[in-house]
Amino acid sequence: MTAEHPLGIQLYSVRDDLGPDRLDGTLARLAALGFTHAEPYDILTDPAGLAAALRDSGLHAATAHSSVLRHDTAEIVDAAVESGIGTVITPWVAPDSVADRAGVQRLADTLNAAAEQAAARGVRIGYHNHDFEFAQRVDGVPAYEVLAGLLDPAVVLELDVYWAGVGGADVFELLPRLGDRVRLLHVVRDREPGNDRPVLGVDATDRMAEVVALAAPVLELPVVEVVAHHSDVWPLVERNAAYFRELVIA
Template identity: 25%
Template sequence: MNYNRRKFLQSTGTLVLGGLALSGKAGSLLSGMAPHPVGLQLFTFFGIIDDDVKGTLTKIAAVGYKEMESAFSKKGGYYGMKPKDFKAMVNDLGMKWKSHHVLGAPFKMPPGAKMPNGPDGKPMVIPPMKNLRDNMQELVDDAAEGGIQYLVCANAPTGTIEEIKSSIDILNKTGVACKKAGIQFCYHNHDMEFKAVDGQVPYHMLLTETDAKNVKMELDLAWAVKGGQDPVQLFKDHPGRFPLWHVKDLDATHTTILPVGSGTIDFKRIFANKAESGMQHFFVEHDGPKDALASIKSSYEYISGTLKA
């Protein structure tokens, strides 16, 4: 099932989208460069992790993942826990909690939209989710309480010029609030941001009309490729703007998400340009895999075995 975050967010009634470290023993990604711990975006386990948070995190740590980016939870908040409690659990398992995803602003629900099934095959039940437009300071304060380095806007409306400008305003205001809290704010893309709206490309507007210091980017490599972009060219055009990456693969038609290294994306070339991008952390992600644990094991093996020097 080609389930993804876009469909998930759409199903909550908050989203309509127009169009998607290595561990010490793994060695360095490139000769002469310091290794990066392999990170994981927990959206990979959406619909699963809430049933057994500690058990799921224990399995993830056993694979070798050392860094964590949290996401949406059916329990709300941080998988039903307070920020400090979630951080303690992650740390106790030998991992570091680096980043968290939040929504930018509510999206309009499309007519006739229905809740999709989650990875467990059952219709998802999603609680109302807070967003930066309406709950910015609370979300920033929670992230600061958890002591994470990054707060990431997972998505924001960009279907019209008015929506883009409103999202830019929200991103800039959140960037200021995060800076005051000692957190770096970032924006995470799908492929919709690369589709022209009234002759303008939303992602270009996001890059050029947000404060480059306060609003960095978490580049989802696969969604960028699906959107017709060359990640390396983005790095060259906006050096240092991409401290975070999402790493997943795509099939030849760019319609099916695959474990890293089992698709068509040239990760060796992309990682060879990580310094110019400003990358500090990267997170493996697989939206709605049939077997999340098998997927993250496959991705980890490829990253630690093939991308090392």
């Protein structure tokens, strides 16, 4: 990896503990578990406050989720600069918007234009997948791979390993082909029981050490994302923190 022992967590994982009076304590708790980075999903509401809370906790925010399809790119970049965030990732698009080549081309054009605009301020633009980009095919090819081929190399990819597998991908074959386009990974080892989807591709859940090792030459940051709907998320966060800290330190 390109930095010493980094490990991030997507703050959506602990979204119920991020109110105005709870942010500082929650970030401190994540830092105590061994996370070095937090990946915010709201940088527009109070970028100065977010930056201060991150500084107080000792966590860095190299990346954040904010959609250039839903918000003005200049506003996003302003907030990223104020918060000290270097990469802003569009986290989701409507599945039907990338159901054909014209839709994929529109998405690529939007991301490419945003990347050019953001680069002038020293900020990168990225894209995060779910399952449908792999399940939906365009001219016989997964929409994700069509998109990757249309994106400017300046647009970085944050590959969500779990969702890619659900959609039909073999990440062990995909990562070498994408090469240095994938600079960020969304990873999870322990998930909430019953909160799993059928995996149409290769299930990498029990092979995360292989995934991280495969991506390591160009990987900037693995980011844990745990989503719990029916139980306390913190035991899952703690188990994932322990597992991935051991991987990144090894």
